[in-house]
Amino acid sequence: MRRDGAVAALWLVAGALLCAGPARADVVVGVAVPRTGPIAGIGEQVLLGVQAAARDVNARGGIAGEPIVLDVQDDACDPGQAVAAAERFVKAGVRLIVGHVCSSASLAASDVYAAAGAVMISPASNAARLTDRGLPTIFRVSGRExxxxxxxxxxxxxxxxxxxxxxxxxxxxxxxxxxxxxxxxxxxxxxxxxxxxxxxxxxxxxxxxxxxxxxxxxxxxxxxxxxxxxxxxxxxxxxxxxxxxxxxxxxxxxxxxxxxxxxxxxxxxxxxNPDLRRKPEAAAAVKAFQAEGVDPDGFTLYGYAALQALAEAGNFAKSTDPKAIAETLHAERFNLVLGNVGFDQKGDVTAPGYVLYVWRDGAFGYAN
The missing domain is CATH 3.40.50.2300 (Response regulator)
Known part of the structure; x- marks a missing residue:
């Protein structure tokens, strides 16, 4: 299947979840990514990863026994639109968020989430200030600038x-x-x-x-x-x-x-960041992507890891309460596609940071 066909297939899964509506589930996870604007391509990677993780988590019973429903918002990599998306989530009672991608968007939106006690876990933002402020419900699975x-x-x-x-x-x-x-x-x-x-x-x-x-x-x-x-x-x-x-x-x-x-x-x-396609812990997820004709490159598996971390923390705590999930993320270690990792008191993931790559024939791989 070509990538566009695979995207359509995954959207059918996400659409089914969305159409089911929050009434059928207690766990609504907000997803804030750039779907338009200058880095929509990276937003697509993240969204594919989140959708796949939602499918896999729901196949195993969801979070604390409740299935996940995704609420996807486009922030266009813009701080103003990111704040608007964050305020929509908070007003709707959404307290678990995967996002944002751009550091400027994450920095702006994180203040809204922190004030509301919502958990935000970024799959891609690397601004040091995002976690250096010590906001207890703000996390990331990517590295730092x-x-x-x-x-x-x-x-x-x-x-x-x-x-x-x-x-x-x-x-x-x-x-x-x-x-x-x-x-x-x-x-x-x-x-x-x-x-x-x-x-x-x-x-x-x-x-x-x-x-x-x-x-x-x-x-x-x-x-x-x-x-x-x-x-x-x-x-x-x-x-x-x-x-x-x-x-x-x-x-x-x-x-x-x-x-x-x-x-x-x-x-x-x-x-x-390290190529998660090489991690043995990611093998099952990679195989599932490949069966859909998708190469989970770039930030795809980091989007997967962000939702996976929320689910693992909720299941460990046996709760969907954002405070319990945040406290668990800080306190425990989890088996994710990243490997066995935890989060420090700032909210930074304990996984290795960055690797040197080289581009060849339109793709990138580890450099010698």
Whole structure:
């Protein structure tokens, strides 16, 4: 089955759950992801994972004996829309949420959830401030930006010590924070970048930027933003005969980057969370996805893990109460597709952080 067919099949499952209505279940789980806007591709990955996890959890009896009903909201990776979605959930009495994806959206919405005592578990947001505030009901199954920045700086220093490095960011929190963290850690190691610059997504003159990089003799371009901007830059630079070593982040962990960059994506480096498809604990979930014609790449299994964690905590506590689930998430360890993990007092998952990947033939895999 092609991916679009698989998506339709999973939506039939989700639709059946939604049509059943909350009256048939005590457990409504809100799902807040970007279904429109600049990173809808990553939102699709997360949603597929959540839908599959809901199906599997319900097959085993749901949470504390009650089946899950999904309430899906689109936040478009926008803080204002994220707050609106959070307020809709809270008004409807939804107190268990998987989301959001973008750090800016998660930061804005998390205040609403925390005030209402709702549990939010993000599958993808890596802003350190999300959990550093110590909000007791806010969690994530993905890594932190400061960990990603440290790894990026180490790789740059070890592999490209004698090269001219440019560090680029855009005006999103993800990009700014990753670029700042990478720069700070690189400088701490004793290596300075040749160029540190911010660009405006969708408004930057690509030709002028590429010319600037070329004129500065840049050998390595680190970009802390999302796949649309970087994919376009990589492709256009190659078309102009400029092929530096490109280095991206978790913001390009979707096959759409390979489509946008085309053959020029070959050799692009990227830091991202560990590939859960390789985890033995994820084997059953991966097999089920593959039977539907879906490759659960990128953030798909992180969406699965987020809902799985809520269900495991609820079943351990024998409760659907958000306070009990939050306390259990902080206190216990769980067998998830991530492995056997827990959550620290900040709400960060105890799973390993980030890994170096390389793009080949429109897909990404572990780098040597």
């Amino acid at each position: 400061d960990d990603q920045g440290r790894l990026s700086a180490t790789i740059l220093a070890e592999r490209f010590r004698d090269k001219k490095i440019a560090i680029l960011s855009d005006d999103t929190p993800l990009s700014r924070n990753l670029a700042d963290s990478t720069k700070a850690n690189l400088n701490k190691i004793g290596q300075n970048e040749a160029l540190f610059a911010a660009i405006a997504p969708g408004q930057t003159d690509d030709a002028a930027l590429i010319k600037r990089l070329q004129a500065a003799g840049i050998d390595v371009v680190y970009y802390g933003g999302h796949y649309q901007e970087m994919g376009r830059l990589v492709r256009k630079a190659a078309e102009q005969g400029y092929r530096p070593q490109w280095f991206g982040t978790s913001g390009i962990a979707t096959k759409e980057f390979g489509v946008l960059a085309g053959p020029a994506s070959d050799g692009v480096l990227m830091t991202f």
